[in-house]
Amino acid sequence: MQRREALMAGLAYSMGVTSLASGPANAADPAPEPFDGMAVRRMARDLAAKPYKAPDTKLPDAIAKLGYDEYRNIRFDTKRSLWREQKLGFEVQLLHRGFLYADRVDLFEVVNGVSTPIVYNQDMFNFGPMTPPATIPPLGTIGFAGFRIHAPINRPDYMDEVCVFLGASYFRAVAKGQGYGLSARGLSIKTAEQTGEEFPAFRSFWLERPQQGAGVVVLHALLDSESASAAYRFTIRPGDETLVDVESVVYPRVEIAQIGIATMTSMFYFDASARAGIDDFRPAVHDSNGLQLVTGRGEYVWRQLANPRDLQISVFADSHPRGFGLVQRERSAAAYQDFEANYEKRPSLWVEPIGDIGDGGVYLVEIPSRDEIHDNVVAFWRPTRKLAAKAEHNFTYRLHWCNEMPVPPEMAKIVRTGEGARGANTRLFVLDIGGANLKALPADVAPVLNVTGDKGKLQHVNVQPNPLTGGWRASFELRPDGAKAVELRAQLLVANAPISETWIYRWTA
Helix, strand or coil: CHHHHHHHHHCCCCCCCECCCCCCCCCCCCCCEECCCCHHHHHHHHHHCCCCCCCCCCCCHHHHCCCHHHHHCCEECHHHCECCCCCCCCEEEEEECECCECCCEEEEEEECCEEEEECCEHHHEECCCCCCCCCCCCECCCCEEEEEEEECCCCCCCCEEEEEEECCCEEEECCCCCCCCCEEECCEECCCCCCCCECCEEEEEEEECCCCCCCCEEEEEEEECCCEEEEEEEEEECCCCEEEEEEEEEEECCCECCEEEEEEEECEEEECCECCCCCCCCCCEECCCEEEEECCCCCEEEEECCCCCCCEEEEEEEECCCEEEEECCCCCHHHCCCCCCCHHHCCEEEEEECCCCCEEEEEEEECCCCCCCCCCEEEEEEECCCECCCCCEEEEEEEEEECCCCCCCCCEEEEEEEEEECCCCCEEEEEEEECHHHHCCCCCCCCEEEEEECCCEEEEEEEEEECCCCEEEEEEEEECCCCCEEEEEEEEEECCEECECEEEEEEEC
């Protein structure tokens, strides 16, 4: 309670108590107070005006030293889910602190413009084989690590888990028929910098009680870190495509150059384009296999992901981009042959800027990984301008948790990228390209591949029909001629006009 009380006292804010358990409320808790849409902005602005104070993450040893399986045994009692009795189309289940999740997140419910804290109670949880030790206070002081939102997206009689906020500023969501994969982040700072990354964290959430049958739930969040504080408003619409509208306001304590907006984190282990040194029965393992971009000029770009031997950072400079995202394009179970992970059901995440996002670049960070359990791909937008200290910076965007952002029907897309050896010093690249526009080409019209590289020599460029897909297969050879890295770019043309998205690939020795 010390951290929450200090924070709330410093912000001159007091809240009441919402108890989801049968036990009595803490008599020391204050009465409910009004809450409006600007409340969290005021808190974030006031917080940024003060020196950063790291939260107290100390937990009783019995909780702090839990292993993965022991932590998973702690389950929230679903009968105590927030809004369960009201049958509003949404329910919220709370997550216990412990294992990797030592940070405390304070939770509040907002009803009719009034906010009340949700107070921790042991009775909310089933601890499995573990008996809660006496060192875990029964009421109030432990708090929560995060929460999950449930809604009926696959069938009307079952509340599916559709979104979870857990750990730093990470959150994940799914659409109909999907399973969890990549994560979004509220904010990232100094990602892949030699000085070390800063991980801002959500400190408090305010959950607005939804209107019955509205199909929308609204959350407010307070974020804090050494360099900045921020206020967020999330509007979540689960369904065939789950949409999360993000309204964020960042208040830097210091000038920030290495900011990450709309950050997403995913995993790429291997596929047909990159499996050197991989000894695995499966054809591919990844949560995402490409970075897709729609530039401010309207160009559609596909950047195949890699699991590099060394850290790679790519920057796609742009002005007023229309969108970007990490995409899981391969949707066939046969492409993965993994009946447990079901990678074909992992969501894609697309960022649609709302308003003027200005000049900057989409950053792609690829980190070497020798195991599929590690997220090793990060993508985000970084403005050209630095974020000035003691100022207010607004970023608004829509997150699409979907199968894939569609490519326009007049534009073919890269379906598969393959790479392999062709002799001692030559690499063969094979691109399978598909789309309705290719199937509509006259029989006497054959597309050509325009391919370029910044180093080495390209040879034996070929395009032929692909009878397996009804599209076309393009191939070419690269002789690096001693180059350690080659930036490749290709596009399918008819009569010198592009009929496919642009394929970009970084080959490394």
